[in-house]
Amino acid sequence: MSKWSSYYLIRIEFLGFRYHGWQKQNKLKTIQGMVDKTFKFVLGHDNFKTLGCGRTDAKVSADDFVFELFLDEFSDELFLMNRLNSELPSDIRVTSVKETSADFNIIQYPKIKEYHYYFSFGEKSHPFNAPIIRHFGMELDIASMQQAAALFLGTHNFKRYVSKPSENTLFDRTILTSKIEPNTRFIETYAPINTFVFKVRSKGFLRYQVRLMFAALLAVGRGEWNLLDLQNSLTNYDGSQIKKIAPSSGLILHKVVF
Numbered sequence: 001m002s003k004w005s006s007y008y009l010i011r012i013e014f015l016g017f018r019y020h021g022w023q024k025q026n027k028l029k030t031i032q033g034m035v036d037k038t039f040k041f042v043l044g045h046d047n048f049k050t051l052g053c054g055r056t057d058a059k060v061s062a063d064d065f066v067f068e069l070f071l072d073e074f075s076d077e078l079f080l081m082n083r084l085n086s087e088l089p090s091d092i093r094v095t096s097v098k099e100t101s102a103d104f105n106i107i108q109y110p111k112i113k114e115y116h117y118y119f120s121f122g123e124k125s126h127p128f129n130a131p132i133i134r135h136f137g138m139e140l141d142i143a144s145m146q147q148a149a150a151l152f153l154g155t156h157n158f159k160r161y162v163s164k165p166s167e168n169t170l171f172d173r174t175i176l177t178s179k180i181e182p183n184t185r186f187i188e189t190y191a192p193i194n195t196f197v198f199k200v201r202s203k204g205f206l207r208y209q210v211r212l213m214f215a216a217l218l219a220v221g222r223g224e225w226n227l228l229d230l231q232n233s234l235t236n237y238d239g240s241q242i243k244k245i246a247p248s249s250g251l252i253l254h255k256v257v258f
Helices: 031-043 077-087 142-150 209-221 227-235
Strands: 006-014 048-052 061-071 092-100 112-120 154-157 172-182 195-202 251-257
Touching (some): 031 092, 142 209, 209 227, 209 251
Antiparallel strands (some): 048 061, 112 251, 154 172
């Protein structure tokens, strides 16, 4: 019998620039570590557990990250939300708290994740953009990158787009959305002119897959690859792995849908 009697799904948004991802790690500042520290203060004890919907890389931000809270006591949803937001640091905010059941498994339950990667090129960007818009300095052929992004659509073997896979890793993944659009979200005073966003959505991603996909698109944009090269990386999946990985700042987990 489970030691827990109450279960909550909690959605948060965060700026990940000063954190080493979601997952708790010894001697490193993480989102989960900060959340657990706050729960300990709010609840007055440490008899609880948090479990995220997945991991995020260091410096990656989220518009919508979901984790489950396990308690052996009932707690009001609005109380939890208000108390957490009053105690969490300013770069983490709770957007909803909903009670769930013991039958719900946040890891195994089917879900779709959408990531956005914001980037710019040309004149060097203002430093204030560093946490959310990654600057790549040189000219990029956006039209070719847009054509290349469309090649990811559908089901492919992404063996060349994963870091340190295990023997049981399943490489076939279905990409539901893959496109590059002008940035219309971050358009404040300091936003660079040539700013775009790579949007990608799937039921599941491999480790570093999104950043490796964007690295391949960058290679096309810089003229290092052509469209055939990218297509071959998907059909000739026993070739060498993509060597370069796009930086993590600029990547945002945009939405998690169960």
